Amino acid sequence: MAAAPLYCVCRQSYDVSRFMIECDLCNDWFHGSCVQVEEHHAVDIDVYHCPNCEPQHGPSLMKKRNNWHRHDYTEQDDGTKPVQAGTSVFVKELQNRTFASGDEILQWMPGEQVTQRYLESHGWQYPIAVSNIEGLGLRLPQPSFSVKDVEQVVGGDKVIDVIDVARQADSKMKLKEFIKYYYKPHRPKVLNVISLEFSDTRMADQVVVPDVAQNMSWVENYWPDDSFFPKPFVQKYCLMGVKNSYTDFHIDFGGTSVWYHVLWGEKVFYMIKPTQANLALYEAWSSSPNQSEVFFGDKVDKCYKCVVRQGTTLLIPTGWIHAVLTSQDCMAFGGNFLHNLNIGMQLRCYEMERRLKTPDLFKFPYFEAICWYVAKNLLETLKELREDNCPPQTYLVEGVKSLISPLKTWLKREVTEPTSEVPDHIRPNRLIKELTKEIRYLEASSGGTNKPVKSQGSGGGQCPATRSTLERVCPARQARRAARRLREQQEQGPKVPSNLEILELHTREVLRRLVVGPLEEDPTFCPPVHGKFNMVSTASAAAAENPDTHLRLTLHNGRIIRDARRPGSSTASSPVKAGSERSSVGQLKSREEMKTESDQERQHSTMGGEEEPGQLSKERPTSPSTEEAIQGMLSMAGLLCPSKPDEAATSQEPWWSSPSRGSQGNSSSEAWDNRGPLSLGALSQEASPEADNYQYCDPSMSPPLHPSKRHASNSPPVSNQATKGKRPKKGMATAKQRLGKILKMNRHNGVFV
Structure with a gap:
């Protein structure tokens, strides 16, 4: 893999977050911070010479100004092109315009009266001006707080968004560079800072938002602490603008309401009421290609001029269209918040932003x-x-x-x-x-x-x-x-599981606990096996002791002890005895008996002979009942095993604990091979739908199955009615024979292939 190319005098790889400029002579790239070129200065350079080329070719060549009323000041001033917003000519013309007085729409109120209860009672349709913040709940630094103090508490290396007013373009620079620009005696251009959110800085402790904004804010009241999305921080902004800074007409993102407080200086707001007609005009104006050449205030019936002086707080409701002119150097604090009073207008503003394809940077986070x-x-x-x-x-x-x-x-x-x-x-x-x-x-x-x-x-x-x-x-x-x-x-909450869901969960748990391991007949293995088979299923015992459950069908030790599906069939035909609640080792058949019995039943099913008294009929209904389906699934999953009378069971010894086998030193895999796998036809004969003939055995108590004895993923049908007494296909028999040969050849090896 090739190494990443290195750039600049610092010889570092490309970083998308850092501004870079290309030398027009050597075509190499340099970080603006390494060659002392700010991003907003780069647009003024016509031909750039890097530090390596400058000694030989001289300094960079700057663009020539040809006009003062266009964003591109290099255009020739032939008098045919209109004035664009933000330029020095535009600002002078704006200051000379006449507008409707803001007193027609402003509601001057004392701070203690501007509360959530008041706005909920009277509504909030017009801007509110507060001359005295006492009672408003707003806490701010002293009016002597300067931009240098902002640098100290926020940090000079913080990267901020700066607007070049004459071009109405956004660029990034460090806060300390903006502070240097601010204190220059002669400012080459007008820069404005309106989006410095300081909730994550030390200055956050010095500013407390008004109570009405805090109490009504959606983010403060409804945003959960455990949300997957990061919490939006839009409540605390510091605005630092120099004289003649201008922000064109806009609606705050997501239709949020805004609070402004002018700490020192002065701002002039040009406000337009958000009527249906004005909003339609605003959307058309915003999407027009000549937006910067048209003053939106001329397209509506009334545009109000509101002067906000030092110490005044202004609260703007949802959807109001406004532009802002900084008539003198100014520092202000403000914040945005969503609330319940104008949900419809907020949603309309958001959908308008989507139609206008507003970049995510200028939209409300996670609206x-x-x-x-x-x-x-x-x-x-x-x-x-x-x-x-x-x-x-x-x-x-x-x-x-x-x-x-x-x-x-x-x-x-x-x-x-x-x-x-x-x-x-x-x-x-x-x-x-x-x-x-x-x-x-x-x-x-x-x-x-x-x-x-x-x-x-x-x-x-x-x-x-x-x-x-x-x-x-x-x-x-x-x-x-x-x-x-x-x-x-x-x-x-979790719904009461059905009988089939219980069976499915139990089967999954059993399969999870089954592991392939050596079944050596040694003292370390046999006692745990015997102990497991003598244990009682906790779930079955609990179901037997507590019949008042939500289960419609309850199985215990292979018997249906409760059936609420049909009237009068809540319990099984024979009661559950205390002596039958334990699965002893002697209740399991020996391998020889199981083999003989399965062979006889297979013969019987193949020849189609008469049924003996007491045996079940092999004629199955075409649509089995739920009970029969569950019994069949239990038998396929290996959850049912035939039970014998206690006196007969005591005389039998399970094959895995036979002393004779253990003395011969045969492994469990060899013992399984001697008998061969039980055919599914025999299993279907043994797994009768009569629940009384079977004992439920907890599979977690049984020894792990050998890989060759586990059920195939696509097993043949259990019912003889489905196979119609036919022998297995030739291909299937051949596969079993091959598997048997492989197992016999590898039975003494530790790994099966």
Whole structure:
């Protein structure tokens, strides 16, 4: 394998996360940090000379500015091309424009009045301005806090996103480089920082978000700690902008609501109401190729200008379209949050982002995942309100209605798209079905007492709507919620297994414990075998002692002790005796008897003779009953073995514990070879559907099977009716003969091929 190529003066391999620039002379690549070239400076270089070529060819050649109103300032200014957003000409024109006063839409309120209860009662449709943060729950650094202080608490090496305002383009640079640029007496260009999220830094302890944002946030209230997806951090941003910084019209990702606080400086917001017509115009404008050449405020009826000065807090509700101009150097703090008041608008904004193919970097992290978590919690809230006979608020019902359709769409999209945001512990189909059921119940009872209330508050005798409010208002609701969850867990708990499922689980457990090992007749092996055969099956004993179970069919020691499928057949014809609850070694037949008996029965089945009295008829019904099917499966799995009277069993000795065999020194494999494998025809004769003639033996107590004695994966039919008394096919007999020869040739070897 060839070694990775090395680049730059540092001679390191390529790193996609680091900015690099190519020399136009030697065509070698260099890290910008190694040759002192920032990413936003690289666009200004026309011909770059690396440090190796610069001594011979001179310094790099810079681009020539030909205009001040285009993103590409090298274009010739012929007066035909319109002004683009963010350029110096655009900013001057914007400052000279006349707009509707922001006082028409701003709601000036004291901080202590801006609470979750107030917004739930009165709704949140217009921006709120707070001049005094007292009572708002907001905690910030002192106004003397500077950008140098940001570098100290955040770290100068932190890579941040910086916007080149004149080009409206994003680039990356280290925080310490931005601080150097900020304090330059002459700034060559306008750079703006608006996406420095500092929740993972030391500065996070110095900023506490407003209580209303904390209490209403979906992430803070509904995001589980054990979520597979990483928790979104969008609540704490530091915005550092220089004079004339501009951000064009946009809707915050996912339709989130925003809180801003200007620590020092000033910002000007140009705001547009999110009506249906304005949102349609915004989507068309965003997807147009000449977006930067059209001022969106001119396309709508009214655009409001709101000046936010030092010490003022601004809260913008869901979906408001806004642009921001930094009229003077400014530091501000802000954050985004989703909430229950405008779920429909949030979903519409998210779907608009998908249609516009917005990059993931500029979308709310795991928006669909948080919606699934919210849907699950809102379902619990609706159930609790219904149990309390308390009508839910109108905004909550409308929000759930608007949430159901996107959830269905996202669930269908999971089939075609590999990325899935459906949480693992949520059953999406059931969740959607139950949400739909709750909405139908509310619609059916809308004419009665359960009609959703128009007032959205939790005071004045109204019922609280959000989960956090429910917990604060009435602690008794927590107990009822816990009881309801317990009932749901019991209902959704593991279902009572059927008889065939029990048989399947038992068979798997037996096969798991069966291992191929030497069956040497030595003192270290025989006592455990005898001990195992003298033990009682725990499951069988428990079923015999406790008949009050959910099992429809209960087997114990090969007998049906309880059958709830038919009336009057709950127990077997003969009671279970205490003496028969143990499987002794003497109850098993000797190998010679089993061979003789199987040969006789095979002869009988082949010749088709008359049945003796007491024997079962070989004529089987074409559709066997469940009991017969289970008995047949038990016999095929080796879970039934014929039982003999106790007095006859005591005189017989199991073949594996015979002293004569042990004295001869023959291995267990040789003992098996002397008899040969039991034919399935004989096994079908011995495994009669009459449960009274058989004793259930726990396979885990029996000795491990030799590889040649294990059942084939594709065994022939058990019933003689299926084989119609025919001899095995010639090919099958030949295979058995070959297997026997191989075993006899290798019976003294430790490894079978």
